[in-house]
Amino acid sequence: MASQGLIEMEMEVNDWSSDGYVTSTQSLRASINETIFENGRRYHTYYGYDKNMLPVDEAEQDRLDLHHEVFLSMMDGKLHAAPIDSGKQRILDIGTGTGIWAVDMADTYPNAKVIGTDLSPIQPKWVPPNCRFEVDDAELEWTYRAESFDFIHVRNLAASISDWPRMMSEIYRATKPGGYVEIGELGGRLFSDDGTMTEENPLKKSFDLTIDTLETLGRTFPVAGTLQGRLEAAGFADVKEFSYKQPYGPWPKDKRMKQIGAMALVMLDTGIEAYGIAPYTRILKMDPGEASKIIHEAKEVAKDLSIHTHSMYYVAYGRKPAE
Ligand SMILES: C[S@@+](CC[C@H](N)C(=O)[O-])C[C@H]1O[C@@H](n2cnc3c(N)ncnc32)[C@H](O)[C@@H]1O
Numbered sequence: 001m002a003s004q005g006l007i008e009m010e011m012e013v014n015d016w017s018s019d020g021y022v023t024s025t026q027s028l029r030a031s032i033n034e035t036i037f038e039n040g041r042r043y044h045t046y047y048g049y050d051k052n053m054l055p056v057d058e059a060e061q062d063r064l065d066l067h068h069e070v071f072l073s074m075m076d077g078k079l080h081a082a083p084i085d086s087g088k089q090r091i092l093d094i095g096t097g098t099g100i101w102a103v104d105m106a107d108t109y110p111n112a113k114v115i116g117t118d119l120s121p122i123q124p125k126w127v128p129p130n131c132r133f134e135v136d137d138a139e140l141e142w143t144y145r146a147e148s149f150d151f152i153h154v155r156n157l158a159a160s161i162s163d164w165p166r167m168m169s170e171i172y173r174a175t176k177p178g179g180y181v182e183i184g185e186l187g188g189r190l191f192s193d194d195g196t197m198t199e200e201n202p203l204k205k206s207f208d209l210t211i212d213t214l215e216t217l218g219r220t221f222p223v224a225g226t227l228q229g230r231l232e233a234a235g236f237a238d239v240k241e242f243s244y245k246q247p248y249g250p251w252p253k254d255k256r257m258k259q260i261g262a263m264a265l266v267m268l269d270t271g272i273e274a275y276g277i278a279p280y281t282r283i284l285k286m287d288p289g290e291a292s293k294i295i296h297e298a299k300e301v302a303k304d305l306s307i308h309t310h311s312m313y314y315v316a317y318g319r320k321p322a323e
Contacts, residue, residue: 101153149176151180183315223312226314241316261310273295
């Protein structure tokens with residue numbers, strides 16, 4: 001058993017075909033909660049200092065929950081694009097964060113059983129009875145039995161995963177024949193359709209610096225076709241990819257896009273720092289004052305409604321061929 005002793009939740013273990021992932025030890029209830037403070041943010045360090053460079057503090061948890069609303073709005077309120085049915089599905093959400101997607105799925109599909117896994121135990125304790133959380137590293141070898149899940153969901157892990165082919169092969173193994181896998185990732189780079197976002201814009205420069213720095217660790221952000229390619233290379237069939245614009249700021253005329261932009265702008269208030277400060281100071285060895293200056297300037301520019309910028313959000317799903 002990998003992680004189940006580590007989290008303080010009531011679990012009906014017996015009817016799950018899972019042991020989680022392989023972890024180095026099982027007796028670390030205290031250290032699983034180990035965090036450090038750095039540049040005013042709290043980071044979880046149990047799986048390694050640089051494993052997740054995003055903070056796990058309350059500001060970050062609020063940001064993740066708000067981003068969930070943004071993702072839902074972009075997808076017309078849908079929690080997923082894959083054509084799963086509402087039967088007795090076994091569903092896995094990798095890198096679940098605050099667990100908000102897993103909880104919503106469990107509420108939406110009361111006959112399903114949903115597991116959310118994450119490096120950090122930041123999920124709520126009171127959850128629907130058909131939902132549970134495990135603390136573990138999805139980049140380690142999985143000990144879930146082959147063909148355990150009808151649906152595996154991965155969202156917004158671009159900043160963390162270095163070896164996608166390896167994780168995709170574990171995902172493939174753990175998916176039931178006929179089951180679906182869905183990945184949703186923000187491309188991260190900033191664009192504008194009207195030329196108002198320029199290469200010299202401090203917001204764009206900070207986004208680019210963050211992405212370029214994380215990519216030196218192999219943590220790649222997708223462009224069109226990346227997620228489709230990932231699923232097809234792993235062996236999934238009937239792969240479909242969709243893309244959505246995520247505007248920053250309430251500049252769009254369309255009401256729904258305006259709301260998305262307004263929420264995304266609130267996210268930026270802590271998000272630029274959440275994504276940037278650790279890569280800048282740890283990898284680029286930047287002085288914290290210099291890093292904060294870049295982040296502060298980016299935040300100021302983000303409020304300028306004359307700059308009509310957006311990122312792309314990509315969603316792709318595929319089906320494991322039936323035997
Ligand atoms: C940007 S958050 C996204 C959370 C959630 N998927 C969502 O969309 O709301 C990334 C999450 O992935 C988790 N994570 C990063 N690397 C991981 C890994 N190797 N195994 C499990 N979880 C991981 C982080 O702890 C963090 O909670």
